[in-house]
Amino acid sequence: MSTAESAPGSGEQQDACRTREVLDIVGDKWSLLVVRNLSQGPRRFTELKRAIDGISQRMLTVTLRGLERDGILTRTVRNVMPPHVSYELTPMGRTLREATAPLLKWSIEHLAHIDAARATYDARDRVPD
Amino acid sequence: MSTAESAPGSGEQQDACRTREVLDIVGDKWSLLVVRNLSQGPRRFTELKRAIDGISQRMLTVTLRGLERDGILTRTVRNVMPPHVSYELTPMGRTLREATAPLLKWSIEHLAHIDAARATYDARDRVPD
Numbered sequence: 544m545s546t547a548e549s550a551p552g553s554g555e556q557q558d559a560c561r562t563r564e565v566l567d568i569v570g571d572k573w574s575l576l577v578v579r580n581l582s583q584g585p586r587r588f589t590e591l592k593r594a595i596d597g598i599s600q601r602m603l604t605v606t607l608r609g610l611e612r613d614g615i616l617t618r619t620v621r622n623v624m625p626p627h628v629s630y631e632l633t634p635m636g637r638t639l640r641e642a643t644a645p646l647l648k649w650s651i652e653h654l655a656h657i658d659a660a661r662a663t664y665d666a667r668d669r670v671p672d
Numbered sequence: 673m674s675t676a677e678s679a680p681g682s683g684e685q686q687d688a689c690r691t692r693e694v695l696d697i698v699g700d701k702w703s704l705l706v707v708r709n710l711s712q713g714p715r716r717f718t719e720l721k722r723a724i725d726g727i728s729q730r731m732l733t734v735t736l737r738g739l740e741r742d743g744i745l746t747r748t749v750r751n752v753m754p755p756h757v758s759y760e761l762t763p764m765g766r767t768l769r770e771a772t773a774p775l776l777k778w779s780i781e782h783l784a785h786i787d788a789a790r791a792t793y794d795a796r797d798r799v800p801d
Contacts, residue, residue, distance in 0.1 A: 561780075561783050562705075562776065562779050562780055562783075563701065563705065563724075563725055563726060565779040565780075565782070565783060565786055566701040566704060566705070566776075566779055567701060569775065569778075569779060570699070570700065570701040570704050570775065570779070571699065571700070571701065572692065572695040572696060572699040572700065575695060575699050576691075576692065576695070595692075596692055597692060611793065612789065612790055612793040612794070613786045613789055613790060614785060614786060614788070614789025614790075614792075614793075635782060635785055635789075638778065638782075639778060639782075641774070642774040642775045642777070642778035643774075643775055644774075645770070645771040645772075645773075645774055645775075646698065646699065646771045646772055646774075646775055647691065647695075648771070649698075649767065649768060649771035650691045650694040650695055650698060650699070651690075651691055651694075653694070653764060653767075653768075654690050654691075654694060656743060656764055657694055657742045657743060659743070660741065660742055660743025660764075661741055661742060661743075663743075664740065664741040664743075665741070
């Protein structure tokens with residue numbers, strides 16, 4: 544990204560900083576997993592909670608709110624008893640889903656390689672920095 | 673890890689859980705930015721620190737170590753004075769770079785849309801959950 548060295552304050556540099564801001568939301572494991580889990584259509588909170596292994600109630604709430612604020616998903620409340628709240632990707636959210644697909648695919652395809660790399664790393668004697 | 677609810681122990685479900693583990697490392701804003709900044713070739717710690725706006729010394733150290741452990745980058749120390757330490761993507765890291773490119777591109781392209789969505793969200797009266 545950056546060209547701070549060569550062109551301080553340039554538009555490109557500002558975009559680089561802004562990219563970081565966007566990544567605060569979308570470049571986050573939980574956001575990636577929520578977006579993936581909404582790719583088949585609307586889901587309720589409890590459905591997402593069940594589908595995303597290891598996410599806490601609070602983290603899911605925070606993640607959904609961030610994604611809603613960013614226009615990635617919509618939150619719909621139906622006034623029935625008990626209230627029915629569901630989450631659905633917006634058109635922009637669906638383009639994000641497409642943009643994240645290669646990273647999720649990569650993660651699945653490289654599980655074995657990463658396991659091997661970790662084992663090698665953990666086995667070696669390492670001088671602390 | 674697991675989501676015994678729907679399909680206990682199925683291969684697909686296990687992959688989903690493992691994906692989360694991989695995303696602990698690669699689905700992280702700082703990792704995405706480090707990988708992007710290594711796409712043009714090896715970089716030293718201080719070069720990365722300067723290029724990645726807002727990253728702390730400690731966070732960069734932790735991120736680099738995680739990526740090294742996962743086989744995404746290599747850390748090379750040259751015994752000169754002062755010691756010269758540089759980081760470079762491995763072949764697997766370069767495939768990760770390609771897989772993350774659409775997400776980074778999306779982030780840049782959607783900055784304005786996200787700003788607009790945030791403004792709308794923040795302006796509206798909202799009933800707390």
